Amino acid sequence: xxxxxxxxxxxxxxxxxxxxxxxxxxxxxxxxxxxxxxxxxxxxxxxxxxxxxxxxxxxxxxxxxxxxxxxxxxxxxxxxxxxxxxxxxxxxxxxxxxxxxxxxxxxxxxxxxxxxxxxxxxxxxxxxxxxxxxxxxxxxxxxxxxxxxxxxxxxxxxxxxxxxxxxxxxxxxxxxxxxxxxxxxxxxxxxxxxxxxxxxxxxxxxxxxxxxxxxxxxxxxxxxxxxxxxxxxxxxxxxxxxxxxxxxxxxxxxxxxxxxxxxxxxxxxxxxxxxxxxxxxxxxxxxxxxxxxxxxxxxxxxxxxxxxxxxxxxxxxxxxxxxxxxxxxxxxxxxxxxxxxxxxxxxxxxxxxxxxxxxxxxxxxxxxxxxxxxxxxxxxxxxxxxxxxxxxxxxxxxxxxxxxxxxxxxxxxxxxxxxxxxxxxxxxxxxxxxxxxxxxxxxxxxxxxxxxxxxxxxxxx
Amino acid sequence: xxxxxxxxxxxxxxxxxxxxxxxxxxxxxxxxxxxxxxxxxxxxxxxxxxxxxxxxxxxxxxxxxxxxxxxxxxxxxxxxxxxxxxxxxxxxxxxxxxxxxxxxxxxxxxxxxxxxxxxxxxxxxxxxxxxxxxxxxxxxxxxxxxxxxxxxxxxxxxxxxxxxxxxxxxxxxxxxxxxxxxxxxxxxxxxxxxxxxxxxxxxxxxxxxxxxxxxxxxxxxxxxxxxxxxxxxxxxxxxxxxxxxxxxxxxxxxxxxxxxxxxxxxxxxxxxxxxxxxxxxxxxxxxxxxxxxxxxxxxxxxxxxxxxxxxxxxxxxxxxxxxxxxxxxxxxxxxxxxxxxxxxxxxxxxxxxxxxxxxxxxxxxxxxxxxxxxxxxxxxxxxxxxxxxxxxxxxxxxxxxxxxxxxxxxxxxxxxxxxxxxxxxxxxxxxxxxxxxxxxxxxxxxxxxxxxxxxxxxxxx
Numbered sequence: 001x002x003x004x005x006x007x008x009x010x011x012x013x014x015x016x017x018x019x020x021x022x023x024x025x026x027x028x029x030x031x032x033x034x035x036x037x038x039x040x041x042x043x044x045x046x047x048x049x050x051x052x053x054x055x056x057x058x059x060x061x062x063x064x065x066x067x068x069x070x071x072x073x074x075x076x077x078x079x080x081x082x083x084x085x086x087x088x089x090x091x092x093x094x095x096x097x098x099x100x101x102x103x104x105x106x107x108x109x110x111x112x113x114x115x116x117x118x119x120x121x122x123x124x125x126x127x128x129x130x131x132x133x134x135x136x137x138x139x140x141x142x143x144x145x146x147x148x149x150x151x152x153x154x155x156x157x158x159x160x161x162x163x164x165x166x167x168x169x170x171x172x173x174x175x176x177x178x179x180x181x182x183x184x185x186x187x188x189x190x191x192x193x194x195x196x197x198x199x200x201x202x203x204x205x206x207x208x209x210x211x212x213x214x215x216x217x218x219x220x221x222x223x224x225x226x227x228x229x230x231x232x233x234x235x236x237x238x239x240x241x242x243x244x245x246x247x248x249x250x251x252x253x254x255x256x257x258x259x260x261x262x263x264x265x266x267x268x269x270x271x272x273x274x275x276x277x278x279x280x281x282x283x284x285x286x287x288x289x290x291x292x293x294x295x296x297x298x299x300x301x302x303x304x305x306x307x308x309x310x311x312x313x314x315x316x317x318x319x320x321x322x323x324x325x326x327x328x329x330x331x332x333x334x335x336x337x338x339x340x341x342x343x344x345x346x347x348x349x350x351x352x353x354x355x356x357x358x359x360x361x362x363x364x365x366x367x368x369x370x371x372x373x374x375x376x377x378x379x380x381x382x383x384x385x386x387x388x389x390x391x392x393x394x395x396x397x398x399x400x401x402x403x404x405x406x407x408x409x410x411x412x413x414x415x416x417x418x419x420x421x422x423x424x425x426x427x428x429x430x431x432x433x434x435x436x437x438x439x440x441x442x443x444x445x446x447x448x449x450x451x452x453x454x455x456x457x458x459x460x461x
Numbered sequence: 462x463x464x465x466x467x468x469x470x471x472x473x474x475x476x477x478x479x480x481x482x483x484x485x486x487x488x489x490x491x492x493x494x495x496x497x498x499x500x501x502x503x504x505x506x507x508x509x510x511x512x513x514x515x516x517x518x519x520x521x522x523x524x525x526x527x528x529x530x531x532x533x534x535x536x537x538x539x540x541x542x543x544x545x546x547x548x549x550x551x552x553x554x555x556x557x558x559x560x561x562x563x564x565x566x567x568x569x570x571x572x573x574x575x576x577x578x579x580x581x582x583x584x585x586x587x588x589x590x591x592x593x594x595x596x597x598x599x600x601x602x603x604x605x606x607x608x609x610x611x612x613x614x615x616x617x618x619x620x621x622x623x624x625x626x627x628x629x630x631x632x633x634x635x636x637x638x639x640x641x642x643x644x645x646x647x648x649x650x651x652x653x654x655x656x657x658x659x660x661x662x663x664x665x666x667x668x669x670x671x672x673x674x675x676x677x678x679x680x681x682x683x684x685x686x687x688x689x690x691x692x693x694x695x696x697x698x699x700x701x702x703x704x705x706x707x708x709x710x711x712x713x714x715x716x717x718x719x720x721x722x723x724x725x726x727x728x729x730x731x732x733x734x735x736x737x738x739x740x741x742x743x744x745x746x747x748x749x750x751x752x753x754x755x756x757x758x759x760x761x762x763x764x765x766x767x768x769x770x771x772x773x774x775x776x777x778x779x780x781x782x783x784x785x786x787x788x789x790x791x792x793x794x795x796x797x798x799x800x801x802x803x804x805x806x807x808x809x810x811x812x813x814x815x816x817x818x819x820x821x822x823x824x825x826x827x828x829x830x831x832x833x834x835x836x837x838x839x840x841x842x843x844x845x846x847x848x849x850x851x852x853x854x855x856x857x858x859x860x861x862x863x864x865x866x867x868x869x870x871x872x873x874x875x876x877x878x879x880x881x882x883x884x885x886x887x888x889x890x891x892x893x894x895x896x897x898x899x900x901x902x903x904x905x906x907x908x909x910x911x912x913x914x915x916x917x918x919x920x921x922x
Contacts, residue, residue, distance in 0.1 A: 033669045034669070035669065035671065035689060037688050037689050158654065161654055162654055162655065165651060165654060165655065166655055171650075171651050171654070172633050172650070172651075172692075189632075189633070189650055189654075190626060190632050190633075193619065193622055193623055193626060193632070193650075194623065194626065194627055208494045208495070208496065210496065225713065226713060226714070226717060227498050228496060228498050229710035229713075231633075231692065231709070248692070248709055248713070249690035251713075252686065252687060252690075252709070252712075252713055252716065253687070255713065255716060255717065255720075256687060256716065256720075256808070259716075259717075259720035259724075260804050260808070262724070263720075263723070263724060263727070263800055263803075263804050264800060264801065264804070266724070266727075266728075266800070267727075267796050267797050267799075267800035267801075267897060268793055268796070268797060269797050269800065269801065275805070275808075275810045276801055276802070276805040276810050276811060276819075277805075277810065277811060277815065277818065277819075281822065281825045281826055281829065282829070284822070284826045285826050285829040285830060285833075288794075288797050288826070288830055289829075289830055289833055289834075291793070291797075292790065292793055292794060292797075292830060292834055293833070293834060293837060295789065295790070295793055296786060296789075296790050296834055296837070296838060297837070297841065299785055299786035299789050299790070300786075300841070300845065300846070302785040302786060302789075303782040303783055303785070303786060303846060303850075304782075304850060306781055306782040306784075306785070307779070307782045307846075307850065307852055310778050310779075310781075310782075313778060313781060314775060314778050317771050317774060317775050318768070318771075320767055320771075320774060320781055320784075321764040321767040321768045321771075322764055323767075323781075323784060323785065324760055324763040324764070324767070324784065324785075324788055324905045324909070325757060325760035325761075325763060325764060327785055327788075327789075328756065328757075328760055328763075328788075328898075328901060328902060328905060329753065329756070329757050329760070331792075331898070331901070332729055332752070332753055332756055332898040332901075333749075333753060335728050335729070335897070335898060336728050336729060336730050336749050336752075336753075338728075339724055339725060339727070339728035339730065340725065340728075340730065340737055341737070342724075343721050343724050343725070344736070344737040344738075347717065347721070347736075349736045349737050349738065350737060350738060354738065357738065358737075358738075361742065361745070364742045365742055365745045365746050365749070368742065368743070368746040368750075369746060369749060369750055369753060372746075372750055372754070373750075373753060373754060373757055376754060376757070376758070377757060380758065380761070384761065385761070385764060385768075389764075389765060389768065391768055436728060436796070436897055437789075437792070437793040437796060440789060440792070440793075440901075441789060444785045444789060448785070
């Protein structure tokens with residue numbers, strides 16, 4: 001049987017049938033072939049007792065790799081079921097940064113048990129890592145890296161990697177430090193392989209090193225990965241001593257999380273790290289209700305504006321028909337600008353100093369979009385709404401008011417959409433809080449004011 | 462002078478002053494220390510002739526690495542200024558996948574010159590790579606990887622890596638193939654380093670390999686990186702022969718591009734790969750106008766609905782005041798659901814088979830959000846809009862109509878928001894085309910219908 005060609009469901013069925021026949025040895029043979037990330041998915045198909053049995057059939061290393069892939073709830077339940085020996089075995093196999101991630105999510109009793117089952121040195125490292133602020137580079141780094149000395153030869157380096165490399169998350173980037181652990185150079189296994197055995201590291205190491213500080217934002221670190229195509233990035237402390245590295249797989253996870261967070265925030269949702277299907281109803285409600293409430297209450301302004309123009313609207317009720325189109329278009333225009341700007345800020349493509357360049361660009365784009373839409377709208381209203389749909393109240397002046405409103409509101413929307421996120425970032429707020437719904441709410445009020453002002457001026461109502 | 466501590470602007474000033482003194486050797490000493498990604502940024506500060514001079518001062522390898530980081534426009538201008546020898550030198554140093562990326566963006570005359578300056582074998586590889594469809598795994602792979610045979614020893618492997626590795630984009634993952642180039646196993650330099658020199662590869666290679674097909678979507682490939690934490694992923698052709706690999710840095714780029722694309726599409730913008738500041742006004746206008754036009758014209762439906770209820774609105778003009786709040790809230794609610802679902806689909810967290818689970822969840826979340834907002838709104842309208850703002854037309858029944866509309870429209874919005882993206886994906890459309898503005902437009906019409914239907918039924922107007 002070639003497990004490559006089976007789906008997770010098929011493997012689960014196979015295991016279930018082996019399980020019923022108590023053929024545990026066969027199950028073991030089957031699951032050791034499977035990638036830990038897939039075993040974790042497979043686990044969803046089994047009861048907790050079955051999971052535990054499957055887990056215990058795995059060799060130590062695979063067991064630890066599978067453990068990391070489980071949800072925190074499952075990890076907690078597993079740890080509760082583990083004996084101390086089992087727990088110690090799993091923890092010993094984990095990379096330190098993964099242990100810390102798990103500890104951060106566990107209740108105090110479990111944390112205590114984990115710490116009791118680690119040796120003194122590991123416990124000290126864990127405690128240091130736990131102190132870094134959430135979202136800092138320190139919080140996602142691992143202190144396990146290959147460090148070399150400048151006068152090591154290539155042969156020394158390989159000896160060291162062979163001896164200590166098995167426990168390191170990556171061995172491919174090696175860091176050269178001086179006596180006080182300052183980072184003085186970087187080299188790679190590729191470089192080592194391409195040099196002679198008796199060449200000294202200092203002869204070819206890269207000395208212009210790029211690093212982040214433990215307290216830098218993790219986003220700062222991830223942007224460096226994207227820019228320089230690193231496999232690992234060194235992290236230094238306040239005294240500039242090398243204390244850890246961030247690996248590319250963790251950087252990729254951060255990248256995905258940050259994009260998800262941005263997308264959620266841009267749509268007025270409070271970020272939550274859990275996958276969609278794992279979030280409860282109340283949790284989902286919580287993540288959505290605050291912004292909905294805020295935006296709903298903010299709409300009181302639009303109600304007030306409409307109310308204060310009530311007389312004019314009664315005088316010419318046809319004006320009402322175009323309100324959703326006008327507010328919708330300005331919201332869409334502003335939302336486009338804010339989405340583009342928020343993303344460009346995330347990718348470090350623009351910064352505060354570009355604000356005038358950006359505004360000037362958006363004014364021109366807004367003008368182009370405005371006149372295009374106004375022209376189409378002018379013709380459409382005249383021939384469709386008036387002639388075809390028979391809205392007899394529409395005069396050429398009404399048509400003009402609506403079309404002119406489009407041009408002006410779109411230019412405003414583009415400027416509001418681009419300025420707000422840049423200013424938010426300037427005052428250290430996340431630009432993504434300037435969500436499209438927020439822009440829409442602001443533009444609703446602004447568009448109505450423009451509309452009624454033009455209607456009053458041109459139609460003399 | 463320690464260039465680590467200088468900003469790009471300071472280095473640019475330093476170079477400018479050295480340039481004026483014609484101290485080219487000093488400039489060279491300075492720029493060889495800088496990372497190619499930063500040299501590319503630095504280039505923005507100089508005129509084209511100065512750029513060309515700086516470029517010519519760089520050693521071959523750094524020159525090629527810098528070249529890759531430039532915009533396509535700059536690359537084109539540079540190539541036009543290069544002699545054939547210079548062009549050949551740069552192309553020789555580039556990784557094949559980068560050469561192909563550049564060729565795809567260049568006009569025919571430049572492509573011809575590039576191909577004339579490559580050897581026969583490279584030209585053949587380039588032509589093969591150019592044939593893969595855009596957005597396919599084949600289009601982002603490189604054919605340069607380390608391949609081993611199953612009976613190679615660790616020593617053989619290292620010899621081969623030392624001999625051929627310098628030109629490979631990564632050497633850390635090695636692929637074991639049989640005589641007909643089928644992929645039969647994978648190993649890593651880490652494994653090689655941890656085994657004895659005379660161990661055979663087949664004894665410890667991983668045989669349960671995970672690969673993609675050249676014609677698979679590049680997103681499929683990138684999701685595998687995210688799931689399995691690979692440094693490289695093998696790509697096989699229709700006959701299952703290994704033809705290339707995708708490296709993690711390219712996967713990360715794809716990830717960023719796809720997120721940007723999703724964010725743009727979700728906000729009714731047609732995707733464009735250029736960074737914000739590099740896009741011209743007309744290009745920006747083009748990327749935004751189509752959706753704005755479509756959505757504006759779609760709003761004709763809301764105008765029609767409003768127009769057909771004109772008599773009822775004139776009878777009770779206060780109902781108009783709450784239209785933007787009601788349509789805004791339903792749009793926001795639907796936008797939240799669609800954003801969450803589109804992202805979950807991108808991350809492969811949910812698929813079509815989950816549709817009923819998702820709908821049932823959104824109905825319940827919608828109900829919770831609906832009654833919360835309705836309760837707040839009921840009280841707010843009564844005490845703020847009626848009492849404080851003096852909208853005397855508001856009766857308890859009007860308040861009830863508005864609040865009931867909220868509950869019903871929000872439940873509809875949540876369902877529409879989650880079902881549309883899942884159905885889009887089912888019919889092979891990009892779910893992100895179901896943008897928030899699109900959901901908003903649909904919900905505008907639907908909300909008005911619910912509002913007027915309830916108003917007619919309850920207020921007997």
